[in-house]
Amino acid sequence: MTPKRKMTPKRKRLWLLIGSLCVLGAAAALVLSALSDNIVFFYSPSQLAEKHVPPERRFRLGGLVEEGSVRKEGSEVRFRITDLNRSLEVVYRGILPDLFREGQGVIAEGALDRDGVFMAREVLAKHDEKYMPPEVAKALKESGRWQEGEGTKK
Secondary structure, three states: OOOOOOOOHHHHHHHHHHHHHHHHHHHHHHHHHHHHHHOOEEEOHHHHHHHOOOOOOOEEEEEEEOOOOOEEEOOEEEEEEEOOOOEEEEEEEOOOOOOOOOOOEEEEEEEEOOOOOEEEEEEEEOOOOOOOOHHHHHHHHHOOOOOOOOOOOO
């Protein structure tokens, strides 16, 4: 039989430090996991074509509502969002914002279905004549279709 060793104060502090680091690491992992579920990326139709986002992955799609593309079928609304280079079909079930109309900036949150149609859960529209969502304005500038003085914040 071997005699039991007495734990020294130095060894006790070491084990306390190791245990504390493990608990802190587990807490950090849980927080990061919760945050990653809430991250929603923004894409314009052109960026979306380049990124190849997998179906069912939630993101925001922004651009202008394409002229002549809005069709209402009961509670379902179909329209196209464009960045003036590419456009994408959007389906939304629900009540659209009062300010939603063709030619205006919108951001839709949702996911692509297997057919490449964007199934929107929420649609956000601009709130005054000069406002355009910053992400939409940036995407239009990157596409080279931005005209200075259009859709800027007052």
